[in-house]
Amino acid sequence: MLCDICHKKIATVHLTEIVEGKVMELHICQDCAKNKAEELKQQLNISDFLGGLTLEGEDNKSMSIKCSFCGTTFYDFKKKGRLGCAKCYTHFKSQLLPLIKKIHGSNEHKGKLPKKVEEKVIVDRNLKILKERLERAVKLEAYEDAAKLRDEIRELEKKVRKED
Amino acid sequence: MFESFFENKKSWLSSEGPDSDIVISTRIRLARNIEGYPFPNRATLAQKNQVFLKVGEAYPKIEHLDSAFFLPMESIDDLDRQFLLERHLISQEHMHYPRGKGLILSRSEVVSIMINEEDHLRMQVIVSGFDLVKAWRIINKIDDEISTYLLFSFSPEIGYLTSCPTNVGTGLRASCMLHLPALVMTKRVDKILELLAKLSFTTRGLFGEGTQALGNFFQISNQVSLGMSEEEIMDSLAGVVKQVKEQELNARENLLKRYLPTLEDSVWRAWGILKCCRLISTKEALSHLSMLRLGVDLGIIKEVGKDIINRFFIMIQPAHLQKIEGKVLKEEERDYIRAELIREKLS
Numbered sequence: 255m256l257c258d259i260c261h262k263k264i265a266t267v268h269l270t271e272i273v274e275g276k277v278m279e280l281h282i283c284q285d286c287a288k289n290k291a292e293e294l295k296q297q298l299n300i301s302d303f304l305g306g307l308t309l310e311g312e313d314n315k316s317m318s319i320k321c322s323f324c325g326t327t328f329y330d331f332k333k334k335g336r337l338g339c340a341k342c343y344t345h346f347k348s349q350l351l352p353l354i355k356k357i358h359g360s361n362e363h364k365g366k367l368p369k370k371v372e373e374k375v376i377v378d379r380n381l382k383i384l385k386e387r388l389e390r391a392v393k394l395e396a397y398e399d400a401a402k403l404r405d406e407i408r409e410l411e412k413k414v415r416k417e418d
Numbered sequence: 419m420f421e422s423f424f425e426n427k428k429s430w431l432s433s434e435g436p437d438s439d440i441v442i443s444t445r446i447r448l449a450r451n452i453e454g455y456p457f458p459n460r461a462t463l464a465q466k467n468q469v470f471l472k473v474g475e476a477y478p479k480i481e482h483l484d485s486a487f488f489l490p491m492e493s494i495d496d497l498d499r500q501f502l503l504e505r506h507l508i509s510q511e512h513m514h515y516p517r518g519k520g521l522i523l524s525r526s527e528v529v530s531i532m533i534n535e536e537d538h539l540r541m542q543v544i545v546s547g548f549d550l551v552k553a554w555r556i557i558n559k560i561d562d563e564i565s566t567y568l569l570f571s572f573s574p575e576i577g578y579l580t581s582c583p584t585n586v587g588t589g590l591r592a593s594c595m596l597h598l599p600a601l602v603m604t605k606r607v608d609k610i611l612e613l614l615a616k617l618s619f620t621t622r623g624l625f626g627e628g629t630q631a632l633g634n635f636f637q638i639s640n641q642v643s644l645g646m647s648e649e650e651i652m653d654s655l656a657g658v659v660k661q662v663k664e665q666e667l668n669a670r671e672n673l674l675k676r677y678l679p680t681l682e683d684s685v686w687r688a689w690g691i692l693k694c695c696r697l698i699s700t701k702e703a704l705s706h707l708s709m710l711r712l713g714v715d716l717g718i719i720k721e722v723g724k725d726i727i728n729r730f731f732i733m734i735q736p737a738h739l740q741k742i743e744g745k746v747l748k749e750e751e752r753d754y755i756r757a758e759l760i761r762e763k764l765s
């Protein structure tokens with residue numbers, strides 16, 4: 255997509271602005287974004303440039319939510335575009351999740367796990383994968399596979415219960 | 419410091435590896451944070467030092483890193499920091515604000531770990547050519563090993579937790595650096611970059627600030643880091659990079675078939691200027707070197723090797739020139755030395 259301002263460069267910054275009550279989407283290039291940032295410094299802040307976010311629940315209440323570990327408020331995050339610590343993800347969960355979904359199109363980690371992670375996390379992940387496969391097997395009417403998968407799931411669930 | 423890097427024949431500059439005529443290098447970085455400490459933007463200097471020391475205890479146990487440099491950024495002088503930036507081993511932010519920051523750097527320059535940049539750890543592997551598989555194999559192993567010594571901030575739902583939510587999930591950013599002179603000459607590059615942006619890939623010029631692509635180098639990276647596995651992210655990047663590479667090859671063929679005199683003229687003029695100039699800026703040198711590189715790729719010029727030109731792209735940068743000369747140089751002095759260096763190597 256080309257920049258809405260200069261029509262020459264690639265738009266990499268996506269803004270949502272409210273102009274006279276109407277929602278306007280603006281797709282602009284880095285250079286024009288810089289100029290625009292200067293121009294709108296008073297009204298906009300950096301986090302608006304982060305993946306073009308209009309944040310959900312932007313009322314005063316959510317702005318003053320504070321992370322008890324690092325002291326970052328949601329307002330600080332909005333201003334700087336940076337979270338203060340890992341716990342911020344818990345404290346701002348209801349504001350952050352929709353935002354994350356907007357940026358990545360998903361809220362679900364499908365990548366690797368760290369080596370040092372609780373056993374339960376790994377088991378949960380495996381269970382989830384097995385259940386997805388079971389569902390697929392049933393849909394495909396591959397009953398033999400489905401039976402095998404069901405056994406594996408039971409086995410795993412038994413293990414979890416024992417550990418609890 | 420780092421003088422030995424001039425001798426590194428196998429670094430990402432070596433013009434070896436798959437498809438290295440167009441894809442110069444492949445880089446993968448992982449963002450990680452250590453549990454129990456605020457992210458660098460919120461951490462006190464004392465907390466940053468603790469993170470630095472914790473990483474310092476862990477790295478020597480890791481293969482590839484046992485003989486690495488482990489340095490506070492403040493112990494590296496301005497010129498050397500600029501030198502590392504020019505070699506793509508640290509970021510702008512890491513260079514400009516060294517306080518509380520650290521660096522682990524393998525002697526081969528393949529692995530670099532920035533400590534207390536935007537996240538506690540920014541681990542990077544950079545290899546020559548189009549080789550996501552190799553880069554991933556190296557960085558994945560380092561990540562696995564280091565995560566047995568350090569507890570990373572991780573959520574089973576949304577993955578590795580990062581200072582900026584744009585990196586959350588895998589914390590992975592994979593990028594390929596492409597040389598696309600024919601697509602620029604045939605004015606098709608904008609269209610292609612536009613399409614990539616729609617597919618959620620980021621492209622930017624490699625040298626210089628902003629979007630201007632000096633030397634016709636472009637870096638293509640994934641934007642999405644959550645909701646896909648590392649392999650899926652890399653596969654999708656590999657797919658688009660392959661497409662762009664094919665487009666560039668087509669454009670080159672087209673130039674050869676239809677515009678040979680113009681093409682030859684541009685290439686030989688670049689050669690002429692580089693061989694005769696007495697003063698040349700980085701910007702001008704990059705644009706002629708790009709044409710020269712194209713000329714070599716297409717067999718128009720046979721007098722010089724690709725690896726030499728590849729090295730030029732880095733050697734002519736300001737900090738490199740000053741390290742080669744062993745002294746601080748003013749801009750005009752650099753332009754003179756740069757011209758001299760290029761002439762010398764091309765004769």
Ligand SMILES: [Zn+2]
Pocket residue numbers: 257258259260261262263282283284285286287
């Ligand atoms: Zn623009």
Ligand SMILES: [Zn+2]
Pocket residue numbers: 321322323324325326337338339340341342343
């Ligand atoms: Zn926090």
